[in-house]
Amino acid sequence: MENESSEESLGRKHPGVEREYRNSEIAVYWEPKLCTHVGNCFRGLPLVFQPQVRPWVLVNAGSAEDIARVVMTCPTGALHFERLDGGEQEPEPDETTVKVQVNGPLYLRGKVRIVGPGNHLIREDTRVALCRCGHSNNKPFCDGSHFRVKFDTQV
């Protein structure tokens, strides 16, 4: 089910969520502003994540276990899930790591808390992609613009 409800009515963790897909076992939340089309989702579960169709997340086409596992491979935090069947929620990692992507963003994993001027909380998440090319229209997050500008880090 694709839910077009307002943010407030969705009871979700992040305010940027624009789509919710759910059945009785799992809810999948998608924040398109953070999606850089890395593709781990549709490569991991092609029957569930189908970018060419609407709704593009078919939660009945896979087990809640598999969907949760694949959602956690999303490096930008655009996808999150909530188990509604008593299954394990996404664990908060003990350590925080920063992975430098060749010609791309910084992938952070862990207990990430990003604050702006005046200690304004921008985001708290377990998975974040930060722009390092300088061309994102959604700073400090990567929005995939590094592809457009052919960002070249040489490493």
Ligand code: FES
């Ligand atoms: S690194 Fe992706 S938009 Fe800058």
